Amino acid sequence: MNAAALANPALAKDEFDPASIVTNDPVVRVEAISKHYGATEALRSIDLQFERGKLTTLLGPSGCGKTTLLKIIAGLVPATSGRIVVNGRAVTGPGPERAFVFQDFALMPWATVMRNVAFGLELKGRGATERNRIARHYIEEVGLQGFEDKYPHELSGGMRQRVGIARAFSVNADVLLLDEPFSAVDEQNRRKFQEDLLRLVEMERKSFIFVTHSIEEAVYVSDRIVLLSPRPGRVSNVIEPRIDRTANPDDIRRDPGYLDVVEEIWQGLRHYAE
């Protein structure tokens, strides 16, 4: 892939994006969602559609309610009004079609990597042999083979989040909800992580909803970026970066198209920064 083709986002879009045919089949629909915490208005009438097979990012400054919106989609936090439709059905709580990756990893410190990854299947009552086989597959997929019998405190932050991601994959949900998954990971590992995430997105053919406050991270990994503005949280813009992800990571990060999108988003958000 040469730099000229990358520099033209529209061109890159045409040879990419096989999933555009299913635009009328949103995997998750957010309909008029509002959320109040007492007198505080966290989210005001959010309407969004998340395309199947795509990675959509919720991006915004702190206080814009992006994590709240993700947790409402996950069914972990009740909305004050509005509804969430997943695969055409309105949902009120967590369901098997959604899996969550937590910012603080949420690993059980008393359980090994293997048991942590298999925990979603354990809760569903799958047999030990079956769930360990599935767990082992995803442990390898996230690059943690050899660490199956380690405990979380024996792993680095980055490795712990790999456990969290493997656990979310192992329940075979349609939608993966990632709440700032790399914010507790150091910068070097973060980049490696983003590249690995793109590889997993490619391999697993699932839908991803990703929350981050890093503009670069959002542009690098997303098919679509939903910009939220704070107090109360509202959708302020939707951007499709149209980056060709078949290029190698270093080229993408130097691509003028990529840098333009980063700049465009920054211009949109800068007045929220104090």
Added chain:
Amino acid sequence: MSVMSDDTSVAPPAGATRMQSLRLFAERRRSFWVVLSLLALFTAWEIAGRIPISFAFPTFLDTLAAFFEMVGDGTMIRAFFLTLQPLVLGVAISALLGIGIGIAMGLSDKLEWLFAPVFIVLQAAPMAALVPLVTFVYGIGLVAKTLAVIMLALPVIVLNSYKAVRHVNPSLVDMCRSFQGSRRQQIFRIIIPDASPVLFAGLRLGVAAGFIGVMLAELLITPTGIGDLITYHRSVANYAHMYAAVAAIIAASTVTLALLQWFETNVMRPEKRRS
């Protein structure tokens, strides 16, 4: 110390290597320091007894001799048999009831409102003052003594269990919910394991309080068991035997707490064994 060992590493004389291996042993084994600390304590006791600081204060060796004499003639074993009855019964009831009530309070706001004030008052109350009341109602038998143990052990176990559940990592609970874990799975696979360190801390405090309770009962209600040995030997000025009885109950309490700790790290939280 390190300078000396550096020198000796070139041509180690016999004395220095022994020092080194002793130091290595001390670094690896925590028990070395336990033994050292006990040795220091017993030596100080022996010296204090020999001065003597009081004619009613026996030396360590006299006390040890009295202890073996009492074990030999069976009085110590019989005394422990009597003391352990209300103790084991009381601690077992307090542990089961206390952890149960505490966890229930942690899980339900209604039960918290119902029980929390009661146990906070009970924990603050000087329980020894209530022991005569228990005698008044339940007499001087096993029931009264068991109640004395429960009165001391239960509040601390309840309040710690309650706090343990309230401080469970909320994101672990969310994680369990996000994978559609049932309430039951949430309680038994997430909340109780995550609460277990604080749960066990409460249990250890409860057991220690139980020992206080049983001694209060045996000294304030009627002298039986170890309490009887203490009272009797004090009354006949047999101080070595009295101290042996006191030391024996302290040792029993310490060993029980150590066993509890061992159980916690080896059975409940296997990850704590590593590193």
